[in-house]
Amino acid sequence: MSVVVYTYDWLPEFPRGFVRDLRVRWALEEIGRPYEVATVPVYPKSDAHWAIQPFGQVPIIEDGELTLFESGAILLHLAEGTPLLPPGRRAEVTQWLIAALNSVEVASSGWMGMVLAERMPDVFGPPSTQEAVEHARRNMMGKLDAVEKLMADRDWIAGVFSAADIIMVDVLRIPEAEGQLSSYPALTGYVARATARPAFKKAMADHMAHWQAADVARDANASA
Ligand SMILES: N[C@@H](CCC(=O)N[C@@H](CS)C(=O)NCC(=O)O)C(=O)O
Numbered sequence: 001m002s003v004v005v006y007t008y009d010w011l012p013e014f015p016r017g018f019v020r021d022l023r024v025r026w027a028l029e030e031i032g033r034p035y036e037v038a039t040v041p042v043y044p045k046s047d048a049h050w051a052i053q054p055f056g057q058v059p060i061i062e063d064g065e066l067t068l069f070e071s072g073a074i075l076l077h078l079a080e081g082t083p084l085l086p087p088g089r090r091a092e093v094t095q096w097l098i099a100a101l102n103s104v105e106v107a108s109s110g111w112m113g114m115v116l117a118e119r120m121p122d123v124f125g126p127p128s129t130q131e132a133v134e135h136a137r138r139n140m141m142g143k144l145d146a147v148e149k150l151m152a153d154r155d156w157i158a159g160v161f162s163a164a165d166i167i168m169v170d171v172l173r174i175p176e177a178e179g180q181l182s183s184y185p186a187l188t189g190y191v192a193r194a195t196a197r198p199a200f201k202k203a204m205a206d207h208m209a210h211w212q213a214a215d216v217a218r219d220a221n222a223s224a
Contacts, residue, residue: 004061006021024075030197031082033078037210055069075097089160094164095158104143108140110139111139144184148187172190
């Protein structure tokens with residue numbers, strides 16, 4: 001049965017490649033489940049969107065009768081009964097998936113939010129002080145240090161490739177894109193290994209194609 005993945009109808013260039021529908025697409029590609037994409041307007045957000053995501057965010061999925069939000073919950077649901085949640089490693093995979101979201105992503109989003117506020121004050125401002133940005137960066141580095149140590153002697157965070165790797169690597173892609181992984185060889189290798197997977201490449205290509213099609217539709221609307 002096909003899954004429906006919701007993302008935005010359009011977004012500007014800067015978040016493309018990092019919108020969290022990507023992690024859902026990646027998981028679906030890994031397990032070979034067909035899916036279709038539906039959209040919600042990014043602005044203004046619709047009542048229909050708020051009705052299925054109380055924070056007005058994406059991703060959201062529909063899987064038969066079930067509607068789910070929160071990328072971690074979505075991944076755990078999709079992984080059930082598949083190699084992404086290997087029998088015997090359920091607790092460990094869940095632990096690392098939650099650590100990726102609740103420890104690493106919380107820290108990196110805090111820092112990234114401040115960087116964006118500096119870069120685009122009209123959208124994300126007001127900017128924080130340099131001391132606050134540096135404090136947030138050190139907090140993120142503390143989390144990266146811990147995962148770096150761990151990944152020095154393993155390929156995948158829970159021993160075999162799992163849903164936890166999809167979330168952890170997708171989280172790490174932001175500090176990597178911002179040049180923050182240069183002193184972390186194990187994390188750099190981990191991200192490279194995971195993103196070399198055919199499922200990631202397909203998910204990313206389809207994710208980017210979605211935004212290109214969204215530009216075309218927007219241009220056509222503007223000139224109509
Ligand atoms: N904890 C949520 C975060 C979702 C999230 O931040 N989504 C972003 C797109 S990647 C969003 O919709 N942002 C718009 C907003 O927060 O208003 C998850 O993992 O699903």
